Amino acid sequence: MWTKIILVVTILFIYINMSFLHDGKEVNRLTEIVDVTKKHNIIMDSWQATFKSPLGDAKNYVDLIHTVNETKEELSFITKWGKVKKGHHFSLQGESMGVIDPDLTINKVEINAFYNKGIYNIFVSFEIGSEQWDKELYTRAREQINSYFKIDKTFYTVKGHINEKVDLTYSTQKIMNEFEAKHVGDLTEKNFISVSANNPNWSSEIKSVSNESINLQIAHRYNASSNKTHITLGTPIIATDF
Template sequence: MKKIVPILGLVFLFAMSVLTHGELKEQTQLVDIVHLMEEQEVQIENWRLYTRGTGKEVRDIHEYEEELEQMMASEKNFQWDLKDWKQHEHWKVTGTNDVEKLTVVAYPQEEQYSMYLIYEFMGTGNPQDVETITSFFLKRLDQLYVETPTVFTTVTGYHEEIKPSLMYDFGSELVEKFSAEKIEELKEETFISISAYNEQWEDSLNTNGNNMNLQVALRQDPRLGAKTTITIGTPIITTEY
């Protein structure tokens, strides 16, 4: 069974409104996470960069369609799913290609609709040129958003030789190597989660009166032998783990 830290749901719901924003060049720790995983002999399985930004306000569905048509015209390498996009209380259209996902959403707000653009850039396996990936991603943000959005970085991998009794120590070592201070933690026999704060990173969110911008989770499934799944996210993990 996959487990999620109890605080994750609440944290994610409020993350967008409480995050502090840094400069665009500081908006992803993908390079740091990948390099540390490689150093610790963690085999990377997948990675994901996620962001969400506020777009224009539209008066009605016709203005939403106009904005959507402009997006589709500028992003011609996407396959757009227009099936059942008119929901009861909101409108949602998603475009995808091999490594990117764009979602254009509009929610009712008083007498208008607020538009949001959700952008994801993802891949499987170990990214071979993480610096180039990061550079491409940040350029895409500059193209897609007027204001600098907050980036959520998540990388998942596995290690074959971590004993259950040493999972917490391994997770603590990862936090220490990020020069972060532990804020919250959850310890179970086959599952460890540690939330921490690195004062050198610009983005952070508040949980129980403390700033945090790093989550490290380790999970073992007895059915898979000694394999340990390791997920690292900043400012929080945004996927199941």
């Protein structure tokens, strides 16, 4: 429970305070992660890419809703929107989507706004992914989404498992070595470890609370009931609950 809370709070902080540099090789990073999972005999369960596009700022709630309504009009392939969620941030998610490409599925579209220092920072995010890695699908989806809104930031997550218990610390270190990554911080619990690291070969990064560069997260969780070790890799961070 605490792991999930810490992760969510961390992600919210990063969305607000993000310093994100680009290496211009988005698909290469994802391909590299997939290749590493194969090398370490990790059975892939899914891959996910989340694209984030800024929609500007709003000085008040009325201006925010105006921007949201304009965005909804541009996303005409969404036939039904969910209910607005308000709290520490504004969130509106598309519930039903029409077909924009018979071979392409967008899993989620969400409009978000974070209230920060008297201003709403607004952005729209698109989530794609599937069980098996497909470079063509990824490329086509990215181009399709970019035709609606210019993609500014991308988060990648690859999930997999090993059908046995492994040494979580040793496995994490082996994967870090594959990326030539430097340890930045970690969270360790019983049967769980999550490490934040920096891969010097990737110029994309975010800044941690202590202003250190992060562009790789590796998480291991052992499930005793199924005797499986679940492994999740993300760049620049894991953008889903684990």
